[in-house]
Amino acid sequence: MNFPSIRIFSLQVFLLSWVITPPYCEAQLGSWWSLASRTELLGAHSPELLLLSAAPNFCSHLEAGLSKGQERLCTLYQDHMSSIAHGADAGITECQYQFRNRRWNCTGTMDNKTDRIFGPLMKIGSRESAFVSAVLAAGVTHAVSRSCREGELSTCGCSKQPRPKILKEAWHWGGCGDNVQYGYKFAEGFIDVREKEKNYKRNSPEQARAFMNLHNNQAGRRAVYRAAKIACKCHGVSGSCSLKTCWHQLPPFRDIGMKIKSKYDAAAKVQLNRKGRLQAVDAGFVTPTAEDLVYLVDSPDYCLFNRKTGSQGTKDRKCDPLSQGTDGCDIMCCGRGFNTRKEVIRERCECKFQWCCYVACKTCERIAEVHTCK
Known part of the structure; x- marks a missing residue:
């Protein structure tokens, strides 16, 4: 599969004419993905957006x-800013689901506006920041591709x-498909220019x-492209499906998030070599491809609260004492043990269909044990 290059219509002219500027401090830049908190304002038909977009300094108002x-x-x-905001929101939501x-x-x-989503974590070149970069790039690619179709x-x-x-x-080829090629190109231009x-x-x-x-941004975009x-869609008499109209379509973003999560588990630790290129630290490790995630430093253990690394710790996190996985109390609680308490759970029960036309339910209570890390 041939992947799109970075050039995209007038974006090509913009990027080629861009003059390299001195480095920016991350604390000054903040995080572009904070646009995710502006999805309501940046809705396609938001009256606030119409007023804001008329201002000459629209982008600084964001x-x-x-x-x-x-x-x-x-x-x-x-x-495009509404699509970028919704893509960032999708990436953050997917990150929270996968982890x-x-x-x-x-x-x-x-602690502050700069760190209000992921915290200082993004200043650490760990597996986690690699995943975040990839899933955010994927979110924007997915959202822009879908917005083109719509x-x-x-x-x-x-x-x-x-x-x-x-x-x-x-079969007819010509249904309105997701414009993944455009989404890939635009996400590349918008996100990667920050580093370039x-x-x-x-x-x-x-x-x-x-x-x-840049490597992980590309891995996220490629996950969407692939x-x-x-x-x-079938056509024909009585649903015979003798004719079909076909197009390219993206799956739900959850499918892409799961794919990127599998890349996180197999991420490669890398370093710059003398030629100024990333290479695997472990000589026995297969050279990571453009679709793999890479990281520079080992992750903190995230067991205890640490303001410097952005770790919230696992105190009071729920866990499963019977699980041997990452949600098990042994792993989640980092060997500190856990507390158990009883909790009243209220839920709908004994639901019956009433003519016509609604479902009537009772509210039932049950006692459940809740386990939280010490």
């Missing part, structure tokens, strides 16, 4: 941690992928981290 390059892209593609039973459950310390963006429409050779001749506009010293730790971020499958 109060997001956009870099200079991202601000310029925001100015050029204001109607719900882990010591680190995709939360930060919430006709919400001015510079793209339905997918223009060529007809697959495996498609039967009698910096001018780090060759073979410095900062350059290594930038390369790590997930696109052929979808078809």
Whole structure:
């Protein structure tokens, strides 16, 4: 499968003409994914958005941690910002789902606006920040691709992928598919410019981290690109399905999140070599591909609260004393033991269909044991 290059319409001109600027401090930049908290404001039909977008300094009003390059892209593609916000929100939600039973459950310390989502974690080149970079890039790619199909963006429409050779001749290729190629290109331009506009010293730790971020961003986008499958709708007399109309369609984002999570479990530890390229630290490790996740430093254990690493610790986290997995009390509680208490659970029960037309239920109570880490 041929993957799209970074150039995209007028974005090509923008990126090629971009003048490299001095490095930015992460604390000054904040986090572009804080746009996820602005999804209500950035809704496609939000009246607040209509008023805000009319302002000449629209992008600065977003109060997001956009870099200079991202601000310029925001100015050029204001109607894309809603998709970016929803993509970031999808990535954060997926991260929290995939790590719900882990010591680190995709939360930060919430100490300030810069760290209000993932905390200082993103300053550490660990497996976790590798996953976050990938799933956020995937979220934006998925959201923009879908927005193109829905006709919400001015510079793209339905997918223009060529007809697959495996498609039967009698089947029609031309349904409105998700425009994954455009979504891939735009996500690449918007997210990667943050690293490419910096001018780090060759073979410095900062350059290594930038390369790590770019690699994982690409892995996230590729996960989306490869997930696109052929979808078809039947036509014909009495549902005979003698004719079909087919198009490219993305699966639910949960499927992509699970794929990226599997990459997290197999991530490779890397370092910069003399040629200024990332290579596996373990000589026996297979060289990571563009679709694998990579990291620079080992992860904290996340057992105890640590403001510096952004660890919330596992005190008071729920656990399962019978599980041998990451949600088990032995692992989740880091050997500190756990407390058990009884809790009243209220839930709907004895539901019956009433004519016409609703379901009537009773409220039942049961006593359940809840186990939390000491």
